[in-house]
Amino acid sequence: MFDTAFLDIPALTGAGGTVHLPGSKSISNRVLLLAALSEGRTTVHDLLASDDTAVMLAALRQLGCGVDASGSTAVITGLGGRAVQQQAKLYLGNAGTAMRPLTAALALLGGDFELSGVPRMHERPIGDLVDALRGLGCAIDYLGEDGFPPLHIRTGQLVLDAPIRVRGDVSSQFLTSLLLALPLVASREISIEVVGELISRPYVEITLNLLDRFGIAVQREGWQRFTIPAGSRYRSPGDIHVEGDASSASYFIALGAIGAWAEGQKGIEIEGLGEASIQGDIHFIEAARQMGARIDASANSLRIRRGAWPLKAIALDCNHIPDAAMTLAVMALYADGTSTLRNIASWRVKETDRIAAMACELRKLGASVEEGQDFLKVTPPVLWQTAPIHTYDDHRVAMCFSLAAFNPARLPVRILDPRCVGKTFPDYFETLFSVTRTEPELVPVICIDGPTASGKGTVAAVVAQKLGYHFLDSGAMYRITALAATQAGLAIGPAQEPAIAALARQLPVRFADGKVFLGNQDVTETIRTEEAGMNASRVSALPSVRLALVDLQHGFRQLPGLVADGRDMGTVIFPDAALKIFLTASARQRAERRYKQLISKGISATLGGIQQDLEARDARDMSRQAAPLKPADDAALLDNSELSIEESVAQVLKLWQGTRPF
Numbered sequence: 001m002f003d004t005a006f007l008d009i010p011a012l013t014g015a016g017g018t019v020h021l022p023g024s025k026s027i028s029n030r031v032l033l034l035a036a037l038s039e040g041r042t043t044v045h046d047l048l049a050s051d052d053t054a055v056m057l058a059a060l061r062q063l064g065c066g067v068d069a070s071g072s073t074a075v076i077t078g079l080g081g082r083a084v085q086q087q088a089k090l091y092l093g094n095a096g097t098a099m100r101p102l103t104a105a106l107a108l109l110g111g112d113f114e115l116s117g118v119p120r121m122h123e124r125p126i127g128d129l130v131d132a133l134r135g136l137g138c139a140i141d142y143l144g145e146d147g148f149p150p151l152h153i154r155t156g157q158l159v160l161d162a163p164i165r166v167r168g169d170v171s172s173q174f175l176t177s178l179l180l181a182l183p184l185v186a187s188r189e190i191s192i193e194v195v196g197e198l199i200s201r202p203y204v205e206i207t208l209n210l211l212d213r214f215g216i217a218v219q220r221e222g223w224q225r226f227t228i229p230a231g232s233r234y235r236s237p238g239d240i241h242v243e244g245d246a247s248s249a250s251y252f253i254a255l256g257a258i259g260a261w262a263e264g265q266k267g268i269e270i271e272g273l274g275e276a277s278i279q280g281d282i283h284f285i286e287a288a289r290q291m292g293a294r295i296d297a298s299a300n301s302l303r304i305r306r307g308a309w310p311l312k313a314i315a316l317d318c319n320h321i322p323d324a325a326m327t328l329a330v331m332a333l334y335a336d337g338t339s340t341l342r343n344i345a346s347w348r349v350k351e352t353d354r355i356a357a358m359a360c361e362l363r364k365l366g367a368s369v370e371e372g373q374d375f376l377k378v379t380p381p382v383l384w385q386t387a388p389i390h391t392y393d394d395h396r397v398a399m400c401f402s403l404a405a406f407n408p409a410r411l412p413v414r415i416l417d418p419r420c421v422g423k424t425f426p427d428y429f430e431t432l433f434s435v436t437r438t439e440p441e442l443v444p445v446i447c448i449d450g451p452t453a454s455g456k457g458t459v460a461a462v463v464a465q466k467l468g469y470h471f472l473d474s475g476a477m478y479r480i481t482a483l484a485a486t487q488a489g490l491a492i493g494p495a496q497e498p499a500i501a502a503l504a505r506q507l508p509v510r511f512a513d514g515k516v517f518l519g520n521q522d523v524t525e526t527i528r529t530e531e532a533g534m535n536a537s538r539v540s541a542l543p544s545v546r547l548a549l550v551d552l553q554h555g556f557r558q559l560p561g562l563v564a565d566g567r568d569m570g571t572v573i574f575p576d577a578a579l580k581i582f583l584t585a586s587a588r589q590r591a592e593r594r595y596k597q598l599i600s601k602g603i604s605a606t607l608g609g610i611q612q613d614l615e616a617r618d619a620r621d622m623s624r625q626a627a628p629l630k631p632a633d634d635a636a637l638l639d640n641s642e643l644s645i646e647e648s649v650a651q652v653l654k655l656w657q658g659t660r661p662f
């Protein structure tokens with residue numbers, strides 16, 4: 001997951017590859033609750049591991065439920081219809097799929113519970129559900145504003161002899177919550193009557209489908225009346241599989257429709273989700289087809305390719321695909337006219353006011369947008385612009401706007417707070433980058449060159465981490481080559497140059513979990529000695545060795561960007577880098593830093609000896625024929641003798657920001 005303040009996505013030019021989707025959020029949290037209410041153990045496979053499921057699992061644990069979760073599998077030992085803990089304070093983040101059903105279940109079970117969430121959760125209405133539950137005799141108080149969480153639930157006096165009435169036109173989750181919870185008290189037949197037009201019906205269909213899997217056969221009369229038969233009891237199915245998230249699929253379906261693919265590629269393939277899905281958002285494929293996407297669908301997989309281009313503008317009632325429809329709003333940027341998305345009033349009470357949010361952010365890109373209480377009209381930009389995209393702690397806003405990176409103006413897109421995708425798709429951006437491509441020159445590179453122990457590696461690694469970029473420690477390549485040569489019995493010098501270059505071309509180097517491997521050998525520490533540095537300096541003076549390592553270094557230039565440190569990053573390897581820094585410090589300072597570094601590792605050294613060594617190494621690096629150490633003509637010079645690491649990093653980031661179009 002990108003845990004950075006922002007993520008800059010370079011302009012993207014193509015898409016192709018296979019996507020494995022995370023499990024559906026809607027199914028995951030419903031299944032967890034049903035498993036918790038059932039007797040016995042349920043093994044949930046392919047469970048979504050995300051912020052929303054994490055809060056549900058934590059709440060179930062607090063209620064005394066057995067939870068053994070690891071990766072995408074969770075074994076739930078159910079409560080069998082009663083909360084073991086009669087008292088708990090549950091924090092439910094921004095997970096509507098946890099807040100609403102748990103409110104209903106705990107109100108019916110009775111006890112003393114407080115349910116709260118993030119500030120936005122306290123702005124999301126729950127009054128219609130509370131009214132319906134109060135009508136049954138449940139005791140629920142508002143701890144803040146009336147109609148909104150946080151809530152205090154106590155034991156009430158249930159009266160179940162009349163049909164329960166609930167509004168269906170604000171959120172279908174109120175009906176879903178009652179349907180999931182009422183079997184707890186179904187000693188007699190219980191009916192629910194929906195007041196108003198029921199929205200987001202496909203989500204209610206998911207609920208009915210899953211209730212059926214857990215032994216509850218709800219009878220339905222149209223979309224107005226639902227009856228839970230007398231004597232209904234939750235029965236664990238034992239094992240249950242969660243299908244891939246259809247709403248999350250929408251970004252990759254759009255990607256297939258927008259991104260041209262290379263000759264011979266099959267477009268975007270999505271596995272684990274197809275026409276047999278029980279999720280309403282699977283109908284997004286029909287909308288995408290209307291816009292021009294070519295989609296081949298089987299029961300459990302989808303293949304998407306670009307069809308009509310530009311996409312065709314649409315006018316669509318999106319009530320049946322409320323979440324995935326946000327993706328259409330961004331696809332509309334690539335359409336041949338104005339697209340209208342209607343019947344989307346429910347967007348206003350989601351993680352954020354999504355109509356307002358989408359309108360505001362689409363305008364930043366240059367689109368003309370008309371916004372109504374329940375519709376959005378999007379006309380593509382005449383002139384594309386770029387600006388930081390605010391994401392409102394809403395995972396879908398963040399994921400949708402990544403698609404703007406295909407803009408014809410080839411502008412990068414900045415997504416603020418990319419971590420918010422953790423709600424449903426923690427690895428969204430990694431997955432995106434694994435199936436997109438761009439021209440190498442569009443992948444930004446920051447080069448930090450300079451003499452030994454100036455702090456290049458330290459600063460470069462922190463800058464890379466703050467930007468979510470890849471990191472190339474090019475010095476390690478020479479250190480490893482020198483080690484490989486020594487291990488092969490080759491004397492480091494011109495006589496063995498062809499043999500060492502041959503070794504370098506095939507160097508079996510691997511970087512994993514902060515470690516460096518030469519073949520299967522962990523050489524992380526071995527290459528860090530002063531002797532290894534000196535050998536690296538000698539080997540790096542051999543021109544054909546340098547040449548042999550060029551492709552390996554170019555290979556690090558991957559989406560979304562690269563920070564590379566070394567001696568010739570800006571002058572030779574990445575001459576087109578967007579930012580080049582030449583980082584220096586006085587020889588005395590550098591010797592002191594290296595001295596402290598070695599002493600802290602338990603390696604004995606003298607300050608004088610170190611200063612002599614590093615000056616000798618710098619002299620050789622600067623005087624060699626091939627790619628000598630020197631600032632690139634367009635490099636910014638940064639002397640950090642008097643700067644801390646944090647100050648050096650801040651300086652680099654400031655210079656970097658100066659190169660960005662945001």
Ligand SMILES: Nc1ncnc2c1ncn2[C@@H]1O[C@H](COP(=O)(O)OP(=O)(O)OP(=O)(O)O)[C@@H](O)[C@H]1O
Nearest residue numbers: 452453454455456457458593597640643644645648
């Ligand atoms: N202001 C500073 N900026 C960067 N590093 C600093 C600073 N002050 C102290 N250091 C320390 O200096 C030491 C040397 O830094 P680092 O290894 O990053 O240098 P380098 O230039 O990459 O060296 P080499 O070229 O030998 O790999 C580290 O222990 C680092 O923590």
Ligand SMILES: Nc1ccn([C@@H]2O[C@H](COP(=O)(O)O)[C@@H](O)[C@H]2O)c(=O)n1
Nearest residue numbers: 474475476478536537540566567568621
């Ligand atoms: N781009 C580079 C990087 C390093 N070298 C040589 O390798 C030696 C070790 O580098 P460290 O950054 O790990 O200290 C260095 O002294 C250089 O001789 C290089 O030539 N080009």
